[in-house]
Amino acid sequence: MIWSAALMLEHLGHADAGSAVLAAIEATLSDPEAARTRDLGGTASTVEAGTAIADRLERTEPD
Numbered sequence: 001m002i003w004s005a006a007l008m009l010e011h012l013g014h015a016d017a018g019s020a021v022l023a024a025i026e027a028t029l030s031d032p033e034a035a036r037t038r039d040l041g042g043t044a045s046t047v048e049a050g051t052a053i054a055d056r057l058e059r060t061e062p063d
Contacts, residue, residue, distance in 0.1 A: 002053055024057035 002025055010018035028034045035052040036042025
């Protein structure tokens with residue numbers, strides 16, 4: 001769902017925002033300590049995984 005939001009942002013002409021969302025997804029999933037859902041080998045709930053991605057996105061946004 002989050003990845004599809006990144007694609008929609010790009011489609012609507014917000015390439016930078018879409019790229020930021022995708023980068024947050026990639027950074028979160030590449031971190032072995034990050035919240036991953038069971039289908040990705042983790043134990044996090046969907047909410048926990050989404051929150052981890054949102055937190056990562058928030059930390060990488062420009063001031």
